[in-house]
Amino acid sequence: MDAPGLFQLIFLALFILPGIFFLITLQNTLKAISIENRKMPPSNVWLLLIPLFNFFWQFIVVDKIAQSITMECDKLNIPVKENKPTYKIGLAWNICTLLFFIPVLGNLAALVLFIAYWIKVNEYRKLIISNQNSFLLDAERNIFYGDKVI
Numbered sequence: 001m002d003a004p005g006l007f008q009l010i011f012l013a014l015f016i017l018p019g020i021f022f023l024i025t026l027q028n029t030l031k032a033i034s035i036e037n038r039k040m041p042p043s044n045v046w047l048l049l050i051p052l053f054n055f056f057w058q059f060i061v062v063d064k065i066a067q068s069i070t071m072e073c074d075k076l077n078i079p080v081k082e083n084k085p086t087y088k089i090g091l092a093w094n095i096c097t098l099l100f101f102i103p104v105l106g107n108l109a110a111l112v113l114f115i116a117y118w119i120k121v122n123e124y125r126k127l128i129i130s131n132q133n134s135f136l137l138d139a140e141r142n143i144f145y146g147d148k149v150i
Contacts, residue, residue, distance in 0.1 A: 004077075019049075022114075022118050023045050023046060023048060023049070025121060025122050025125070026042075026045040026061065026065060026121060027036065027042040027043065027045050027046070027116060027143070028042075028125060029068075029069070029121050029122070029124065029125040029128075030042035030045070030065065030068060031069045032072075032125050032128050032129050032132075033069070033071075033072040033128060034072060034075065035137070037068055037071035037072045037075060038068050039063075039064040039065075039067045039068045039071075040061070040064040040065075040068070044061070045061055048061060051100075055098060058094050058097065059094050061085070062087060062090030062091060062093075062094055062117075063084075063087065063090075065086060065121060066084035066085065066086045066087035066090065067088070068086060069085055069086060069121075069124050069128070070083065070084050070085065072128050073085070073124075073128070074126075076131045076132065076134075077131075078127060078128070078131050085120070085124060086117065086120050086121050086124060089113060089115045089116055089117045089120055090121075092113050093110060093113035093114050093116075093117045095107040096113055097110045097114075113146035116147060
């Protein structure tokens with residue numbers, strides 16, 4: 001394999017593939033949230049692939065996902081420690097991404113915050129999915145038994 005081909009393969013492995021998996025996580029998180037609580041369609045996360053536009057759009061995505069998670073957690077009675085979970089870490093990641101002109105500091109901080117945001121969003125996705133079944137059971141109980149506690 002020649003040097004340019006090797007460089008392209010390394011670039012693909014280091015940047016493109018993790019980015020695709022990250023976007024899939026964001027999309028699946030929005031899909032796990034009920035339609036009435038989604039603040040954006042799941043497919044809109046793919047707009048982050050558009051160069052330059054993504055610097056603006058990433059702020060919107062982080063905000064809409066945080067709002068959606070908050071509303072879904074409220075609906076499912078999942079206690080959250082902060083208002084709009086995932087928002088602060090996502091905002092910090094976005095700001096550090098804009099500091100790319102500071103070679104080491106901006107890039108390293110953005111990478112660490114990117115990974116932390118990805119993990120946090122995925123944790124909430126799993127939490128929402130695991131609580132959806134118990135919510136349905138509670139709703140069914142209210143339909144059949146009214147407000148009585150069983």
